[in-house]
Amino acid sequence: MSAATLQSPAARPGTSPLVTALFRAVRGLATLLAVLAAVEGLVVVLNVKPWYVPRPTLVLNAILATPEPYVQGFLRTLTETLMGFTSGAIFGVGIAIVFFRARVLRELIFPVFVVSQTIPVIAFGALVVLWFGNTLIAKAAISFYLTFFPVTVNALLGLESVDPRQEALMRSFGASRFQLLTRLQLPAALPQIFVALRLASALSLVGAIVGEWFGDTVGLGVLLLQGMYNENVVAIWAAIAMCALLGTGFYAVVAAAERALVFWGAEQ
Amino acid sequence: MSAPKSSRALQRGALGMVLLVVAWEGVARGFNLPAYTLPSVSAILGSIFDHRSTLFLAGAYTFAEALSGYVIGALIGIGLAVVITLIPMTRNAIVPVATSINSVPVVAWSPLILLWFGIGMPSKVVMVALAVSFTVFLSALAGLDRVDRRSVDLMRSFGAGRLAILFRLRLPTALPLIAAGLRVSTVRAVIVAIVTEMLGAYDGLGWVIYQAVLQVDFVKVWSAIFIASAASLAFFGLVGLAERRLVFWK
Amino acid sequence: MTTVLSHAPMGAHYTKKKEAGLPASTHRPGEAVLAADAAGASDAAQILSLSGITKTFGATRALDGFTATIEKGEFVTVVGPSGCGKSTLFNIVAGLEEPDPGCAMRFEGKSVIAADLLGRVSFMPQRDLLLPWRTVIDNAILALEVEGTPRKQARALAEKMLPEFGLAGFGQQYPHQLSGGMRQRVALMRTFLFKRDLMLLDEPFGALDALTRTMMQRWLLDVWQKHQRTILFITHDVDEALFLGDRVLVMSARPGKVKLTQKVDLPRPRPAEIVISPEFIRLKRTLLEAIEEEAMKSFTAEGK
Amino acid sequence: MTTVLSHAPMGAHYTKKKEAGLPASTHRPGEAVLAADAAGASDAAQILSLSGITKTFGATRALDGFTATIEKGEFVTVVGPSGCGKSTLFNIVAGLEEPDPGCAMRFEGKSVIAADLLGRVSFMPQRDLLLPWRTVIDNAILALEVEGTPRKQARALAEKMLPEFGLAGFGQQYPHQLSGGMRQRVALMRTFLFKRDLMLLDEPFGALDALTRTMMQRWLLDVWQKHQRTILFITHDVDEALFLGDRVLVMSARPGKVKLTQKVDLPRPRPAEIVISPEFIRLKRTLLEAIEEEAMKSFTAEGK
Amino acid sequence: ADPVPATLRLKWLPQAQFAGFYVAVAKGYYKAEGIDLTINPGGPNILAENLVATGADTFGLSGGLDSVFAARDKGLPVVCVGISHQMTPFVFVARADGPIKTLQDFKGKKVTTWFTGANHVLKAMLTKNGIDPALVDIQPQQVSVTPFVDGQVDVITATRYNEYYTIKTRMGEEKLRTFVAEDSGITFPRDTLIVSETTAKEKPELVKAFLRASIKGWKDAFSDPKGAVDTIMKAAPTLDRAHQEFQLAEAAKLMTAGTVKQNGLFWIDMDAVKITQQLFLDAKVISKPVDLDATFNRSFLEAIPVADRRP
Numbered sequence A: 001m002s003a004a005t006l007q008s009p010a011a012r013p014g015t016s017p018l019v020t021a022l023f024r025a026v027r028g029l030a031t032l033l034a035v036l037a038a039v040e041g042l043v044v045v046l047n048v049k050p051w052y053v054p055r056p057t058l059v060l061n062a063i064l065a066t067p068e069p070y071v072q073g074f075l076r077t078l079t080e081t082l083m084g085f086t087s088g089a090i091f092g093v094g095i096a097i098v099f100f101r102a103r104v105l106r107e108l109i110f111p112v113f114v115v116s117q118t119i120p121v122i123a124f125g126a127l128v129v130l131w132f133g134n135t136l137i138a139k140a141a142i143s144f145y146l147t148f149f150p151v152t153v154n155a156l157l158g159l160e161s162v163d164p165r166q167e168a169l170m171r172s173f174g175a176s177r178f179q180l181l182t183r184l185q186l187p188a189a190l191p192q193i194f195v196a197l198r199l200a201s202a203l204s205l206v207g208a209i210v211g212e213w214f215g216d217t218v219g220l221g222v223l224l225l226q227g228m229y230n231e232n233v234v235a236i237w238a239a240i241a242m243c244a245l246l247g248t249g250f251y252a253v254v255a256a257a258e259r260a261l262v263f264w265g266a267e268q
Numbered sequence B: 001m002s003a004p005k006s007s008r009a010l011q012r013g014a015l016g017m018v019l020l021v022v023a024w025e026g027v028a029r030g031f032n033l034p035a036y037t038l039p040s041v042s043a044i045l046g047s048i049f050d051h052r053s054t055l056f057l058a059g060a061y062t063f064a065e066a067l068s069g070y071v072i073g074a075l076i077g078i079g080l081a082v083v084i085t086l087i088p089m090t091r092n093a094i095v096p097v098a099t100s101i102n103s104v105p106v107v108a109w110s111p112l113i114l115l116w117f118g119i120g121m122p123s124k125v126v127m128v129a130l131a132v133s134f135t136v137f138l139s140a141l142a143g144l145d146r147v148d149r150r151s152v153d154l155m156r157s158f159g160a161g162r163l164a165i166l167f168r169l170r171l172p173t174a175l176p177l178i179a180a181g182l183r184v185s186t187v188r189a190v191i192v193a194i195v196t197e198m199l200g201a202y203d204g205l206g207w208v209i210y211q212a213v214l215q216v217d218f219v220k221v222w223s224a225i226f227i228a229s230a231a232s233l234a235f236f237g238l239v240g241l242a243e244r245r246l247v248f249w250k
Numbered sequence C, D: 001m002t003t004v005l006s007h008a009p010m011g012a013h014y015t016k017k018k019e020a021g022l023p024a025s026t027h028r029p030g031e032a033v034l035a036a037d038a039a040g041a042s043d044a045a046q047i048l049s050l051s052g053i054t055k056t057f058g059a060t061r062a063l064d065g066f067t068a069t070i071e072k073g074e075f076v077t078v079v080g081p082s083g084c085g086k087s088t089l090f091n092i093v094a095g096l097e098e099p100d101p102g103c104a105m106r107f108e109g110k111s112v113i114a115a116d117l118l119g120r121v122s123f124m125p126q127r128d129l130l131l132p133w134r135t136v137i138d139n140a141i142l143a144l145e146v147e148g149t150p151r152k153q154a155r156a157l158a159e160k161m162l163p164e165f166g167l168a169g170f171g172q173q174y175p176h177q178l179s180g181g182m183r184q185r186v187a188l189m190r191t192f193l194f195k196r197d198l199m200l201l202d203e204p205f206g207a208l209d210a211l212t213r214t215m216m217q218r219w220l221l222d223v224w225q226k227h228q229r230t231i232l233f234i235t236h237d238v239d240e241a242l243f244l245g246d247r248v249l250v251m252s253a254r255p256g257k258v259k260l261t262q263k264v265d266l267p268r269p270r271p272a273e274i275v276i277s278p279e280f281i282r283l284k285r286t287l288l289e290a291i292e293e294e295a296m297k298s299f300t301a302e303g304k
Numbered sequence E: 001a002d003p004v005p006a007t008l009r010l011k012w013l014p015q016a017q018f019a020g021f022y023v024a025v026a027k028g029y030y031k032a033e034g035i036d037l038t039i040n041p042g043g044p045n046i047l048a049e050n051l052v053a054t055g056a057d058t059f060g061l062s063g064g065l066d067s068v069f070a071a072r073d074k075g076l077p078v079v080c081v082g083i084s085h086q087m088t089p090f091v092f093v094a095r096a097d098g099p100i101k102t103l104q105d106f107k108g109k110k111v112t113t114w115f116t117g118a119n120h121v122l123k124a125m126l127t128k129n130g131i132d133p134a135l136v137d138i139q140p141q142q143v144s145v146t147p148f149v150d151g152q153v154d155v156i157t158a159t160r161y162n163e164y165y166t167i168k169t170r171m172g173e174e175k176l177r178t179f180v181a182e183d184s185g186i187t188f189p190r191d192t193l194i195v196s197e198t199t200a201k202e203k204p205e206l207v208k209a210f211l212r213a214s215i216k217g218w219k220d221a222f223s224d225p226k227g228a229v230d231t232i233m234k235a236a237p238t239l240d241r242a243h244q245e246f247q248l249a250e251a252a253k254l255m256t257a258g259t260v261k262q263n264g265l266f267w268i269d270m271d272a273v274k275i276t277q278q279l280f281l282d283a284k285v286i287s288k289p290v291d292l293d294a295t296f297n298r299s300f301l302e303a304i305p306v307a308d309r310r311p
């Protein structure tokens, strides 16, 4: 196998995707364990104060001591993240299509989108609660707000970088604008869209967590906040570990979906 | 893009903003909303004028943080992606670590970052760099990966090493995606700087917002956000302009 | 079809322009026009008529007053030096690009602009432009899908045609798994499945070996005769142009126009041996001379 | 150079395998091997020797025991049905892909694996692969840049060559502004500027009109003779294969191996009229027969 | 009759600082008063004043007098119906073995504090003791106490129930020296109970009932701290139990300070209110004196027999 094949993101035919996925998972787990063991060793050997970096086993113990809030929080935050991610991705791609099609709308509205992204949500905790209450929707809305923008930018980029000759060919078949979109432009933009989705997987989680800071009772965000302001370093790291688990897991799922859907890589 | 086209885009963008402002003013006045729900634009503009020197100084401070963090973050992001391209072995270490770090909201890192880098400018720069580098890293990595294998093969047949392939083929191919990542990051940079300032600082727009929130002075909060938005918009536009120069063959 | 065989330099069969019977605006001095056109033959017989087609890209003029008329059911081959504007011409006739203002086009008797032709001619571009995310079969049925044929039905249709294109067993492969010639055959198949009266083929057999090419040629002639299609066919192979065409248009060097219209009066069906018949060789020599002159020009000419 | 003209079916000039003087492992029954190789000619004269090259993509076997030896300074043309593995072979010789295990390759007398050949042969792929962000000139000097030639110097060099390739005045254009044939000529130029003893050209003239092609052929022969390069040249045009080559390798249908090695004993320089000489036509017939047989096989064969 | 739905917005997440309310819910005291109470936690930048003013929440346990004054100054229609912490809930902490022995020693030293009210208290303390605050290097305080523990900061601000606990467990109480606002004659009551003007006017019975149940809950929490902490730990299981027990004890001290012995829990001590208002006027946090009668309404408390209110 050439070096280029090794680097290519597209799964080569021949190895079963399940085997590859399993292999990746095992390798990832092994790496993780190695890193944790190294941290544990370093903390013990260098005698690092627990409020700088606590020992990983201590963090693990904290989670195992009261597993329910962590499990519940994980599931709750996952739900919010998925809601925000899905709505953000759909809206992001949808609005990119609209902007792609209607230049005037794009020039009119795009700056407003940019501006919308400069509003620090956490300055408006009260407003968020006021508008959405203490509901899942509130978290999903913040998650959505953080997610859609990169998706729009990248989807637009993808749609615009379709080979004009391929587009011409489709038009010569008499393809309608809708057909052009579904048969050519969207598939061609898929690689770029997925770049944004990978980013969005992390951002939507961040959104959900920040959303939970506005008066929620369950969720990883709540645990994180509690740990932070009580300066309970072990609790902070426990929450951080759960967030990281959720985030990398979600990222891995998105990346796997990308490998399955964008199998052709950069081949023309 | 030709000059008249981009100036038309500018006009339309301005028109869009004007429409937004008019709608906002209409809603705020029409429903007689209290300032703590939504202050009117005129009130905000008035407040900006009243506090102009404070706000502009704070804005400059925040923007300086955002810009330095942005530059550092962009370099780190591109650098990491390049490292992975040159040494493929590192991919399986760097990507999971980067995603783990970014699955935790920036604000959650802030206590640690503030602890390590102090309450001044460096901590904000680090936070911005953290947020920007991830966005740019993902884009750059995808771009560098997304080259036509046959073009790589051709370069290899010329005896090109990884470095030559990187500079002559991969980076130009990745440029559009990197540029998009850089564009998205402009806004993130400003907002992360502000949010970090809200958590611990004694200067900048975030600090202004934090104090204003506690004093229930929402007009002032919005004033600060207006300044931040204007700066972000300009930042976004400039990077977009540079992008169009760079990715000329599209 | 009437033929005008007036004498011209180098023994070429030029069709001399006749001013009478045609509006002055559509004609320019020095252009060769088709006899049928000049004689004012009924519109009904003409599927496509182009007059004074000019196309400029920035500082490069690709076409300059290209004038020709294609009759229904005709097989017209186009040859010309590389870069003379053949692909540009096809792009215009396929409806993808508008010519410069002031050009006149008629399609099936009606005056049209290029955009009107979208979806009305089947066009095979010079590059195969296969979609990397579609299998061979799915690339082949692209045009059918656009037309609204149910996917299943279209697939069955295409599946049956694979052996004819030497692609049996490759239906489920992706483009990057194919050889250059195979890709071209998939593109060809896609074009054939899009059934329109007028077909534009831009060097469809460019990447094929001699035999595969011969087989595809035979097959193409078959389709053409059985289904009464009209074919415009770009090739750089003079033998192929003569073997296939009712008429060969030789284009001048960039900016392209019709330099010579050569009627090919060889009987059909044409056996493979026809290439060594004296009549064929005579025609070939005429064409080669005309092309050589233009190619020399184009080769030594500066850009722009 | 020794020639073995033993009799073979259909009058083809097969070079029969001789077991003696070669290690058994590198040979398989039924393979045609080059006479010089079989005779154990000194390694010094051989630039490339391939034995038993096999390459499998998933379930598709592209090459199966391809064996041949190329001598220094030889011009060898390769013909074969579409999809028979010609491009795959070139990819291997260019060092881009390793053949399946168990294949032996020698380059300039040394045993090598494919990767060793990177940077040591100049390779022109079947698709032009021009970089869209580089002008014609900058695409042409890509290989020189990789080699470390200062850009300015490389550009000056390329600029001077533009007219030879019929690209005068197009130096500052971008690939999307070029016609199909022009792109191919840029790719060709890029290959020529990368000066290596062995050149691999995969259908370099596929998209060129007859005259441009003739001119490029003449030019290529010129370069070959003047600079003592060795050329491996894929074409699907038998005339071209005979006109250019010292030797023609006819490949079998997929999986590809050498079906026939045809020495071309025509005197050089070869005038254009040589194509109608009886000797040429005789050779051509031999080749066509061999190809036809293979092409028929490949056309009717199922995939895999 | 069905219980009336109502919500209480806390200033922060569930912890022993709010134990009484949780106990009252758990023991059904609100139900008994005909209120179906939901406790909504707070969070960073969630202003209870804002939510109560707009009617999103019925009751609020807001930041303190600071935020009540600011809200009234900006025209938010909120009314304070009770004050939880009767004395300044934070202290200024220095090292016992360090150079800072008195307030005078603050001069030229690095002092960190929150710029949310605590800074005004600090300045007032300094001024009262004849020290120009400009001579002290006052800096905003971050979330962590580590800079103080590590010695990068000379004086740090700490709430008695949170940061002080953290510092104490890391360094040991004997290593610390504290400076208390009350020693300089300054009181800064915090954790105020607020309702909107509309609620105050239209549903006085609801407010009274709420106060009654809350006081009952708090009295239970004081008499059975173990049980109260259990209740809290149920709401937030990841908390550190030892810390919560300490916190409840500190909260009890803060809530029962001052005149509470006579006037009962949540009493609004107008003298302390006036001192605080002056503090804010001096610091220009509010532009003009607020209408104290409209802002502070003791009538709801006074409707409950004082014996029931006493701890």
Ligand SMILES: Nc1ncnc2c1ncn2[C@@H]1O[C@H](COP(=O)(O)OP(=O)(O)OP(=O)(O)O)[C@@H](O)[C@H]1O
Pocket: C057, C058, C060, C061, C062, C080, C081, C082, C083, C084, C085, C086, C087, C088, C089, C126, C254, D176, D177, D178, D179, D180, D181, D182, D207, D209
């Ligand atoms: N998009 C474009 N922008 C600028 N110039 C163009 C463009 N497309 C074509 N040209 C120019 O127009 C001329 C004709 O191009 P065209 O592709 O039609 O040639 P062709 O006859 O098809 O040649 P070939 O046989 O080599 O394919 C060329 O000189 C080319 O450089």
Ligand SMILES: Nc1ncnc2c1ncn2[C@@H]1O[C@H](COP(=O)(O)OP(=O)(O)OP(=O)(O)O)[C@@H](O)[C@H]1O
Pocket: C176, C177, C178, C179, C180, C181, C182, C207, C209, D057, D058, D060, D061, D062, D080, D081, D082, D083, D084, D085, D086, D087, D088, D089, D126, D254
């Ligand atoms: N990457 C690949 N994956 C799978 N199959 C491949 C791949 N590359 C080539 N093949 C198969 O190998 C065979 C030979 O391909 P190759 O490109 O070498 O043919 P070729 O002789 O160059 O044909 P042509 O004259 O049409 O260019 C084909 O059947 C093709 O489908």
Ligand SMILES: [Mg+2]
Pocket: C086, C087, C088, C126, C202, D179, D180, D181
């Ligand atoms: Mg062309």
Ligand SMILES: [Mg+2]
Pocket: C179, C180, C181, D086, D087, D088, D126, D202
């Ligand atoms: Mg090939």
